[in-house]
Amino acid sequence: MAWWKRDYPQRPARRRHRLGTVTFGIRPARTWSTLFVHEQLEPRRFLAADASHHPASLLPVLPPQIPVSVTIVPPVSFGGESVAGASPLLSIGGIGGRRLPVAATAAPAAQTNAVSAFDGMYQGSVTITIHSVVTVGGKTVFNKDQTATNAITLKVVNGSVTIPTITGGQQSGSVSPEGVVNLKLSYSETNFGTVLKGFWEYSGRLSLTDGKVSLVDGRTTNSLQGVGGSPPFQSKVTVTGSGRWQVSGEQLAFGGKVSEAFRAKLLAVAKRLGINPNFLMAVMAFESNIDPKATNKSGATGLIQFTETTAKALGTTTEKLRGMTAEQQLDYVEKYFSMVMKQRGSSLSTLEDVYMAVLQPSAVGKPNSAVLFRKGSKEYDGNSGLDANKDGSVTKDEASARVRGKLAEGMKPGNSAVTSQPSSSR
Numbered sequence: 001m002a003w004w005k006r007d008y009p010q011r012p013a014r015r016r017h018r019l020g021t022v023t024f025g026i027r028p029a030r031t032w033s034t035l036f037v038h039e040q041l042e043p044r045r046f047l048a049a050d051a052s053h054h055p056a057s058l059l060p061v062l063p064p065q066i067p068v069s070v071t072i073v074p075p076v077s078f079g080g081e082s083v084a085g086a087s088p089l090l091s092i093g094g095i096g097g098r099r100l101p102v103a104a105t106a107a108p109a110a111q112t113n114a115v116s117a118f119d120g121m122y123q124g125s126v127t128i129t130i131h132s133v134v135t136v137g138g139k140t141v142f143n144k145d146q147t148a149t150n151a152i153t154l155k156v157v158n159g160s161v162t163i164p165t166i167t168g169g170q171q172s173g174s175v176s177p178e179g180v181v182n183l184k185l186s187y188s189e190t191n192f193g194t195v196l197k198g199f200w201e202y203s204g205r206l207s208l209t210d211g212k213v214s215l216v217d218g219r220t221t222n223s224l225q226g227v228g229g230s231p232p233f234q235s236k237v238t239v240t241g242s243g244r245w246q247v248s249g250e251q252l253a254f255g256g257k258v259s260e261a262f263r264a265k266l267l268a269v270a271k272r273l274g275i276n277p278n279f280l281m282a283v284m285a286f287e288s289n290i291d292p293k294a295t296n297k298s299g300a301t302g303l304i305q306f307t308e309t310t311a312k313a314l315g316t317t318t319e320k321l322r323g324m325t326a327e328q329q330l331d332y333v334e335k336y337f338s339m340v341m342k343q344r345g346s347s348l349s350t351l352e353d354v355y356m357a358v359l360q361p362s363a364v365g366k367p368n369s370a371v372l373f374r375k376g377s378k379e380y381d382g383n384s385g386l387d388a389n390k391d392g393s394v395t396k397d398e399a400s401a402r403v404r405g406k407l408a409e410g411m412k413p414g415n416s417a418v419t420s421q422p423s424s425s426r
Contacts, residue, residue, distance in 0.1 A: 118175050118206050118213060119256055120249055120418025122154040128220055128243030135236045147243075154247045156418070163202075177413075179206035181215070187224070194237055198224030202245060211251045211278070211411065213418050218245040253281040253410025255417030258290060258326065265327050267419060269334045274347055277419075279354040280333070282407035287358060292326045303329050304336065304358050313339070340364065351407060352400040359383075359399060368397035 127149040134142035153165045161173030161183045173183030183202040188195070204218035224239040255263050270277035281290070284303045288294035295301045299308060301318040303326065311318045314335050321329060340357040341348060346365040348354045356363040360372050373380035375392035386394045388401060410416060 117208055117251070117413040117416060118179055118418060119156045119158065120213075120252070120416075121260075121420045122156075122213070122215075122247035122249040122418060123420040124152050124154065124215065124218075124245060124247030126150055126152050126220060126243060126245040128222070128241045128245075130222075130239060130241040133238045137233045137235075152245065152247070153420070173202070175206060179208065180204075181206060181218075194226035194228030194235060196224055196226035196237065198222065198239070204245070208251070212248070213251065214248045215246050218247070219243075220245050249418035249420050251278075251411055251416045252419045253278040253407055254285050254290060254415050255281070255419060256415055262327050262330070263417065263419060265330050269330055273334060273337050273341070274349075275337065275354060276349075276351075278407060278410070279348075279351045282351065282403055282410055283355050283358055284333075285410055286355075286403045286406045290326065292324055292329045293322050295322065303333055306332065306336070310336065351403060352396055355400050355403045356396060360396075363396050366396060368395065368400070370396045372396055372399055 127147065129145055129147045131145050132142060133140065151165075152163060155162050155164050156175050159174055159176075161175055161181055162171050163183070163185070166185065169185050169187040171183065171185050173181065175181045181202065181204050185200040187199065188197045200220065200222040202218070202220045205216045207214055207216050220241075220243050222239070222241040224237075226237045228235050252263060252267075258266075266280065267277055270280055284290045287305045288303050290303060292302050294303075294305070295318075296305060299318060300306060301311075302321045302324075306314070306318060306321055308318050311321060311332075314332050316332060321332065324332075337348065337354075337357055340361050344357075344361060344364045346353070348357055348364065352368055353364050356366075363370055363372055371393045373383055373394045375384075375387075380387075380392075380394060383394055383399070386399045386402070388398045
Protein backbone atom coordinates (compact mmCIF):
# COMPACT_ATOMS: atom_id res chain seq x y z
CA MET A 1 0.00 0.00 0.00
CA ALA A 2 1.31 3.48 -0.81
CA TRP A 3 2.58 5.47 2.16
CA TRP A 4 0.05 8.24 1.83
CA LYS A 5 -2.77 5.73 1.98
CA ARG A 6 -1.29 4.23 5.15
CA ASP A 7 -0.49 7.56 6.77
CA TYR A 8 -3.58 9.43 5.61
CA PRO A 9 -6.76 7.42 6.19
CA GLN A 10 -9.60 9.44 4.73
CA ARG A 11 -12.57 7.73 6.39
CA PRO A 12 -14.84 10.70 7.32
CA ALA A 13 -16.21 8.95 10.44
CA ARG A 14 -12.78 8.87 12.14
CA ARG A 15 -11.61 11.99 13.96
CA ARG A 16 -8.23 10.78 15.30
CA HIS A 17 -5.59 11.30 12.61
CA ARG A 18 -1.93 10.41 12.15
CA LEU A 19 -0.28 13.04 10.02
CA GLY A 20 2.68 10.92 9.02
CA THR A 21 6.30 11.88 8.36
CA VAL A 22 7.60 15.44 8.19
CA THR A 23 11.31 16.20 7.80
CA PHE A 24 13.46 18.91 9.27
CA GLY A 25 17.09 19.70 9.61
CA ILE A 26 20.41 18.63 8.29
CA ARG A 27 20.81 15.10 6.99
CA PRO A 28 22.76 12.91 4.60
CA ALA A 29 20.92 11.70 1.51
CA ARG A 30 18.26 9.01 2.07
CA THR A 31 18.13 9.58 5.86
CA TRP A 32 14.90 10.93 7.30
CA SER A 33 14.16 12.79 10.51
CA THR A 34 10.61 12.09 11.65
CA LEU A 35 7.83 14.02 13.30
CA PHE A 36 4.60 12.31 14.33
CA VAL A 37 1.54 14.33 15.34
CA HIS A 38 -1.79 13.06 16.70
CA GLU A 39 -4.86 15.26 17.13
CA GLN A 40 -8.64 14.99 17.21
CA LEU A 41 -9.16 16.83 13.95
CA GLU A 42 -10.82 16.19 10.63
CA PRO A 43 -8.38 14.73 8.08
CA ARG A 44 -9.63 17.05 5.34
CA ARG A 45 -8.37 20.05 7.29
CA PHE A 46 -4.81 18.91 6.59
CA LEU A 47 -5.23 17.11 3.29
CA ALA A 48 -6.68 20.18 1.63
CA ALA A 49 -3.29 21.87 1.84
CA ASP A 50 -1.62 19.36 -0.42
CA ALA A 51 -3.35 17.68 -3.33
CA SER A 52 -0.27 15.51 -3.95
CA HIS A 53 -0.32 14.24 -0.35
CA HIS A 54 3.35 15.13 0.18
CA PRO A 55 3.65 15.09 3.99
CA ALA A 56 6.32 17.79 4.08
CA SER A 57 3.96 20.41 2.67
CA LEU A 58 1.74 20.04 5.73
CA LEU A 59 4.28 21.94 7.82
CA PRO A 60 2.84 25.44 7.19
CA VAL A 61 -0.60 24.49 8.56
CA LEU A 62 0.27 22.51 11.70
CA PRO A 63 -1.77 23.90 14.63
CA PRO A 64 0.47 25.48 17.29
CA GLN A 65 -1.08 23.47 20.15
CA ILE A 66 0.02 20.11 18.73
CA PRO A 67 3.04 18.68 20.59
CA VAL A 68 6.00 18.06 18.31
CA SER A 69 9.39 16.41 18.58
CA VAL A 70 12.24 16.69 16.08
CA THR A 71 15.27 14.46 15.58
CA ILE A 72 18.21 15.88 13.62
CA VAL A 73 20.95 13.82 12.02
CA PRO A 74 24.55 14.70 11.03
CA PRO A 75 25.20 17.30 8.33
CA VAL A 76 25.87 16.53 4.70
CA SER A 77 28.95 17.61 2.81
CA PHE A 78 28.54 20.62 0.56
CA GLY A 79 32.12 21.25 -0.54
CA GLY A 80 33.44 17.78 -1.19
CA GLU A 81 30.22 16.42 -2.64
CA SER A 82 28.84 17.58 -5.99
CA VAL A 83 25.38 16.31 -6.95
CA ALA A 84 23.98 17.34 -10.33
CA GLY A 85 20.73 19.25 -10.07
CA ALA A 86 20.94 19.64 -6.30
CA SER A 87 21.93 22.39 -3.92
CA PRO A 88 24.47 21.13 -1.37
CA LEU A 89 24.57 24.55 0.28
CA LEU A 90 20.91 24.44 1.17
CA SER A 91 21.23 20.86 2.38
CA ILE A 92 23.87 21.78 4.94
CA GLY A 93 21.81 24.83 5.81
CA GLY A 94 19.37 22.52 7.51
CA ILE A 95 16.27 23.33 5.47
CA GLY A 96 13.81 20.61 4.71
CA GLY A 97 15.77 17.49 5.53
CA ARG A 98 16.51 16.74 1.88
CA ARG A 99 18.35 18.24 -1.04
CA LEU A 100 16.53 20.98 -2.86
CA PRO A 101 16.17 20.55 -6.64
CA VAL A 102 17.79 23.41 -8.50
CA ALA A 103 19.18 23.91 -11.97
CA ALA A 104 22.90 23.20 -12.04
CA THR A 105 25.05 26.03 -13.34
CA ALA A 106 27.32 25.48 -16.30
CA ALA A 107 30.98 24.84 -15.52
CA PRO A 108 33.23 27.87 -16.04
CA ALA A 109 35.03 28.06 -19.36
CA ALA A 110 38.58 26.73 -19.50
CA GLN A 111 41.21 29.28 -18.59
CA THR A 112 43.67 30.23 -21.30
CA ASN A 113 44.89 33.70 -20.31
CA ALA A 114 45.55 34.49 -16.68
CA VAL A 115 45.65 38.17 -15.76
CA SER A 116 46.81 37.98 -12.16
CA ALA A 117 49.22 35.99 -10.06
CA PHE A 118 46.25 34.34 -8.34
CA ASP A 119 44.50 32.82 -11.35
CA GLY A 120 44.20 29.05 -11.19
CA MET A 121 42.77 26.25 -9.05
CA TYR A 122 42.95 25.85 -5.28
CA GLN A 123 42.00 23.11 -2.82
CA GLY A 124 40.96 23.74 0.75
CA SER A 125 38.24 23.33 3.34
CA VAL A 126 35.42 25.17 5.10
CA THR A 127 34.50 24.82 8.77
CA ILE A 128 31.22 26.47 9.72
CA THR A 129 28.72 26.40 12.59
CA ILE A 130 25.07 26.39 11.48
CA HIS A 131 22.28 27.67 13.75
CA SER A 132 18.78 26.55 12.67
CA VAL A 133 15.45 27.71 14.12
CA VAL A 134 12.00 26.53 12.98
CA THR A 135 8.77 27.98 14.36
CA VAL A 136 5.21 26.87 13.60
CA GLY A 137 2.32 29.08 14.57
CA GLY A 138 4.65 31.20 16.68
CA LYS A 139 5.96 28.20 18.62
CA THR A 140 9.61 27.12 18.29
CA VAL A 141 9.78 23.48 17.27
CA PHE A 142 13.48 23.27 16.46
CA ASN A 143 16.52 25.22 17.68
CA LYS A 144 20.00 23.75 17.35
CA ASP A 145 23.65 24.43 16.41
CA GLN A 146 25.80 22.09 14.34
CA THR A 147 29.39 22.33 13.10
CA ALA A 148 30.71 20.76 9.90
CA THR A 149 34.00 20.75 7.99
CA ASN A 150 33.97 20.07 4.27
CA ALA A 151 36.39 20.05 1.33
CA ILE A 152 36.12 22.86 -1.18
CA THR A 153 37.65 23.86 -4.51
CA LEU A 154 38.24 27.48 -5.47
CA LYS A 155 38.73 28.57 -9.08
CA VAL A 156 40.05 31.97 -10.16
CA VAL A 157 39.83 32.82 -13.86
CA ASN A 158 40.80 36.27 -15.10
CA GLY A 159 40.21 37.63 -11.61
CA SER A 160 36.71 36.08 -11.25
CA VAL A 161 36.15 33.66 -8.37
CA THR A 162 33.85 30.62 -8.34
CA ILE A 163 33.47 27.40 -6.36
CA PRO A 164 32.89 24.79 -9.08
CA THR A 165 32.05 22.03 -6.58
CA ILE A 166 28.86 23.93 -5.67
CA THR A 167 26.00 23.87 -8.17
CA GLY A 168 22.84 25.91 -8.21
CA GLY A 169 22.17 29.52 -7.24
CA GLN A 170 24.18 32.48 -8.44
CA GLN A 171 27.90 32.87 -7.78
CA SER A 172 29.59 36.24 -8.03
CA GLY A 173 33.09 36.94 -6.83
CA SER A 174 36.44 38.52 -7.60
CA VAL A 175 40.03 38.72 -6.43
CA SER A 176 41.87 42.05 -6.53
CA PRO A 177 45.48 42.44 -7.69
CA GLU A 178 46.37 42.54 -3.99
CA GLY A 179 44.67 39.18 -3.45
CA VAL A 180 41.52 40.36 -1.64
CA VAL A 181 38.79 37.76 -2.26
CA ASN A 182 35.05 38.46 -2.08
CA LEU A 183 32.56 35.79 -3.12
CA LYS A 184 28.77 35.65 -2.68
CA LEU A 185 26.44 32.77 -3.52
CA SER A 186 22.74 33.71 -3.60
CA TYR A 187 19.77 31.30 -3.60
CA SER A 188 16.00 31.47 -3.91
CA GLU A 189 14.13 28.17 -3.49
CA THR A 190 10.66 26.89 -2.61
CA ASN A 191 10.39 23.87 -0.34
CA PHE A 192 7.81 22.55 2.14
CA GLY A 193 5.48 25.28 0.98
CA THR A 194 8.00 27.87 2.14
CA VAL A 195 10.00 30.25 -0.04
CA LEU A 196 13.63 30.13 1.10
CA LYS A 197 15.98 32.94 0.20
CA GLY A 198 19.52 33.33 1.35
CA PHE A 199 23.20 33.73 0.64
CA TRP A 200 26.67 32.57 1.55
CA GLU A 201 29.55 35.04 1.64
CA TYR A 202 33.27 34.28 1.57
CA SER A 203 36.06 36.78 2.18
CA GLY A 204 39.78 36.71 2.77
CA ARG A 205 43.11 37.62 1.21
CA LEU A 206 45.34 35.40 -0.92
CA SER A 207 49.03 35.64 -0.07
CA LEU A 208 51.80 34.70 -2.50
CA THR A 209 55.15 33.71 -0.98
CA ASP A 210 57.92 31.83 -2.76
CA GLY A 211 55.58 30.42 -5.38
CA LYS A 212 53.04 29.20 -2.82
CA VAL A 213 49.60 30.74 -2.41
CA SER A 214 47.52 30.57 0.76
CA LEU A 215 44.41 32.27 2.11
CA VAL A 216 44.86 34.66 5.04
CA ASP A 217 41.98 35.14 7.52
CA GLY A 218 39.34 33.44 5.39
CA ARG A 219 35.84 34.04 6.75
CA THR A 220 32.44 32.77 5.65
CA THR A 221 28.88 33.60 6.75
CA ASN A 222 25.45 32.45 5.61
CA SER A 223 21.83 33.42 6.03
CA LEU A 224 18.75 31.51 4.81
CA GLN A 225 15.17 32.43 5.65
CA GLY A 226 11.71 31.32 4.65
CA VAL A 227 8.10 31.97 5.68
CA GLY A 228 5.12 29.84 4.59
CA GLY A 229 1.46 29.27 5.35
CA SER A 230 -0.99 31.75 6.82
CA PRO A 231 -1.58 32.92 10.40
CA PRO A 232 -2.28 31.51 12.89
CA PHE A 233 -0.51 28.43 11.49
CA GLN A 234 2.36 30.24 9.77
CA SER A 235 5.75 28.50 9.67
CA LYS A 236 9.09 30.30 9.72
CA VAL A 237 12.54 28.89 9.06
CA THR A 238 15.78 30.76 9.82
CA VAL A 239 19.30 29.45 9.34
CA THR A 240 22.46 31.43 10.03
CA GLY A 241 26.07 30.41 10.18
CA SER A 242 29.64 31.60 10.40
CA GLY A 243 33.04 30.01 10.18
CA ARG A 244 36.37 29.94 8.40
CA TRP A 245 37.65 28.66 5.11
CA GLN A 246 41.13 28.08 3.76
CA VAL A 247 42.59 27.26 0.37
CA SER A 248 46.10 26.82 -0.95
CA GLY A 249 47.95 26.18 -4.19
CA GLU A 250 51.27 26.67 -5.95
CA GLN A 251 52.26 28.80 -8.89
CA LEU A 252 53.04 27.11 -12.19
CA ALA A 253 55.35 29.02 -14.53
CA PHE A 254 53.53 29.94 -17.76
CA GLY A 255 50.49 28.08 -16.42
CA GLY A 256 48.31 30.96 -17.55
CA LYS A 257 49.44 30.46 -21.15
CA VAL A 258 48.31 26.85 -21.49
CA SER A 259 45.03 24.98 -21.14
CA GLU A 260 43.77 23.38 -17.94
CA ALA A 261 44.18 19.98 -19.60
CA PHE A 262 47.84 20.73 -20.34
CA ARG A 263 48.47 21.92 -16.78
CA ALA A 264 46.89 18.80 -15.31
CA LYS A 265 48.88 16.46 -17.54
CA LEU A 266 52.14 18.36 -17.05
CA LEU A 267 51.75 18.08 -13.27
CA ALA A 268 51.15 14.33 -13.55
CA VAL A 269 54.21 13.91 -15.82
CA ALA A 270 56.39 15.98 -13.48
CA LYS A 271 55.28 13.91 -10.49
CA ARG A 272 56.13 10.63 -12.21
CA LEU A 273 59.52 11.96 -13.30
CA GLY A 274 60.30 13.56 -9.93
CA ILE A 275 60.99 16.89 -11.65
CA ASN A 276 59.81 20.32 -10.55
CA PRO A 277 57.01 21.19 -13.03
CA ASN A 278 58.21 24.80 -13.16
CA PHE A 279 61.56 23.61 -14.51
CA LEU A 280 59.85 21.64 -17.27
CA MET A 281 57.67 24.63 -18.17
CA ALA A 282 60.67 26.99 -18.26
CA VAL A 283 62.65 24.66 -20.54
CA MET A 284 59.71 24.18 -22.92
CA ALA A 285 59.04 27.93 -22.96
CA PHE A 286 62.69 28.58 -23.84
CA GLU A 287 62.91 25.85 -26.48
CA SER A 288 59.58 26.29 -28.27
CA ASN A 289 57.41 28.85 -26.49
CA ILE A 290 55.39 25.75 -25.50
CA ASP A 291 54.32 25.31 -29.13
CA PRO A 292 54.12 21.63 -30.21
CA LYS A 293 54.51 22.62 -33.87
CA ALA A 294 57.56 24.87 -33.43
CA THR A 295 60.35 23.86 -35.83
CA ASN A 296 63.84 25.36 -36.12
CA LYS A 297 65.97 25.66 -39.25
CA SER A 298 67.64 22.30 -38.64
CA GLY A 299 64.29 20.50 -38.43
CA ALA A 300 64.11 20.01 -34.65
CA THR A 301 60.45 20.00 -33.67
CA GLY A 302 58.06 20.35 -30.78
CA LEU A 303 57.96 21.29 -27.12
CA ILE A 304 61.60 20.41 -26.40
CA GLN A 305 62.80 20.51 -30.03
CA PHE A 306 63.06 16.79 -30.77
CA THR A 307 65.57 15.92 -33.51
CA GLU A 308 64.71 13.23 -36.03
CA THR A 309 67.21 10.84 -34.40
CA THR A 310 65.68 11.39 -30.96
CA ALA A 311 62.14 11.05 -32.32
CA LYS A 312 62.97 7.67 -33.84
CA ALA A 313 64.56 6.52 -30.58
CA LEU A 314 61.24 7.33 -28.93
CA GLY A 315 59.25 5.38 -31.53
CA THR A 316 57.94 8.29 -33.61
CA THR A 317 59.03 10.92 -36.17
CA THR A 318 59.28 14.69 -36.17
CA GLU A 319 56.49 14.78 -38.75
CA LYS A 320 54.16 12.84 -36.43
CA LEU A 321 55.16 15.02 -33.50
CA ARG A 322 54.20 18.16 -35.44
CA GLY A 323 50.73 16.68 -35.93
CA MET A 324 50.15 16.19 -32.21
CA THR A 325 48.51 18.49 -29.71
CA ALA A 326 50.60 19.85 -26.86
CA GLU A 327 48.88 17.45 -24.46
CA GLN A 328 49.64 14.45 -26.70
CA GLN A 329 53.26 15.48 -27.15
CA LEU A 330 53.79 15.51 -23.39
CA ASP A 331 53.85 11.70 -23.58
CA TYR A 332 57.07 11.92 -25.62
CA VAL A 333 58.49 14.62 -23.36
CA GLU A 334 58.06 12.17 -20.49
CA LYS A 335 59.61 9.32 -22.48
CA TYR A 336 62.59 11.48 -23.38
CA PHE A 337 63.39 12.62 -19.83
CA SER A 338 62.92 9.07 -18.53
CA MET A 339 65.42 7.85 -21.15
CA VAL A 340 68.00 10.49 -20.24
CA MET A 341 67.73 9.84 -16.49
CA LYS A 342 68.13 6.11 -17.08
CA GLN A 343 71.14 6.64 -19.34
CA ARG A 344 72.82 9.08 -16.94
CA GLY A 345 71.79 7.23 -13.79
CA SER A 346 70.83 10.54 -12.28
CA SER A 347 67.73 12.46 -11.21
CA LEU A 348 67.06 15.96 -12.54
CA SER A 349 66.73 18.02 -9.38
CA THR A 350 67.95 21.41 -10.65
CA LEU A 351 66.82 23.69 -13.44
CA GLU A 352 70.30 23.47 -14.96
CA ASP A 353 70.18 19.67 -15.13
CA VAL A 354 66.68 19.67 -16.61
CA TYR A 355 67.91 21.98 -19.36
CA MET A 356 71.12 19.96 -19.85
CA ALA A 357 68.97 16.87 -20.48
CA VAL A 358 67.75 18.67 -23.60
CA LEU A 359 70.85 20.63 -24.64
CA GLN A 360 73.80 18.42 -23.58
CA PRO A 361 72.82 15.24 -21.69
CA SER A 362 76.46 14.44 -20.91
CA ALA A 363 76.53 17.50 -18.61
CA VAL A 364 73.74 16.22 -16.33
CA GLY A 365 75.08 15.97 -12.79
CA LYS A 366 78.22 18.03 -13.51
CA PRO A 367 78.98 21.32 -11.71
CA ASN A 368 77.68 24.53 -13.24
CA SER A 369 81.27 25.59 -14.01
CA ALA A 370 81.72 22.66 -16.40
CA VAL A 371 82.58 23.68 -19.97
CA LEU A 372 80.10 22.44 -22.57
CA PHE A 373 81.51 23.88 -25.83
CA ARG A 374 84.78 25.49 -26.89
CA LYS A 375 85.46 27.88 -29.71
CA GLY A 376 86.31 26.14 -32.96
CA SER A 377 83.79 23.32 -32.51
CA LYS A 378 80.56 22.93 -34.43
CA GLU A 379 78.63 22.92 -31.15
CA TYR A 380 80.19 26.23 -30.08
CA ASP A 381 79.41 27.83 -33.43
CA GLY A 382 75.78 26.81 -33.05
CA ASN A 383 75.56 28.16 -29.50
CA SER A 384 78.06 31.02 -29.48
CA GLY A 385 75.31 33.38 -28.31
CA LEU A 386 75.41 31.62 -24.94
CA ASP A 387 79.04 32.68 -24.34
CA ALA A 388 78.18 35.56 -22.01
CA ASN A 389 81.74 36.69 -21.20
CA LYS A 390 83.04 36.00 -24.72
CA ASP A 391 85.96 33.92 -23.47
CA GLY A 392 85.60 31.32 -26.20
CA SER A 393 83.79 28.73 -24.07
CA VAL A 394 80.25 28.08 -22.94
CA THR A 395 79.78 26.76 -19.41
CA LYS A 396 76.78 24.95 -17.99
CA ASP A 397 75.97 28.05 -15.96
CA GLU A 398 76.16 30.34 -19.01
CA ALA A 399 74.03 27.99 -21.10
CA SER A 400 71.34 27.90 -18.40
CA ALA A 401 71.18 31.65 -17.79
CA ARG A 402 68.45 32.30 -20.34
CA VAL A 403 66.37 29.43 -19.04
CA ARG A 404 66.61 30.89 -15.53
CA GLY A 405 65.37 34.14 -17.03
CA LYS A 406 62.46 32.26 -18.62
CA LEU A 407 61.55 30.75 -15.27
CA ALA A 408 61.40 34.22 -13.69
CA GLU A 409 59.32 35.47 -16.61
CA GLY A 410 56.96 32.53 -16.32
CA MET A 411 56.21 33.26 -12.66
CA LYS A 412 55.08 36.83 -13.33
CA PRO A 413 51.38 37.82 -13.08
CA GLY A 414 49.67 37.17 -16.38
CA ASN A 415 51.97 34.26 -17.17
CA SER A 416 51.68 31.98 -14.16
CA ALA A 417 48.65 30.16 -12.82
CA VAL A 418 47.94 28.55 -9.46
CA THR A 419 47.63 24.78 -9.33
CA SER A 420 45.99 22.76 -6.60
CA GLN A 421 48.62 20.01 -6.82
CA PRO A 422 51.95 20.70 -5.11
CA SER A 423 55.09 20.28 -7.15
CA SER A 424 57.13 17.13 -6.55
CA SER A 425 60.38 18.95 -5.78
CA ARG A 426 61.73 22.41 -5.23
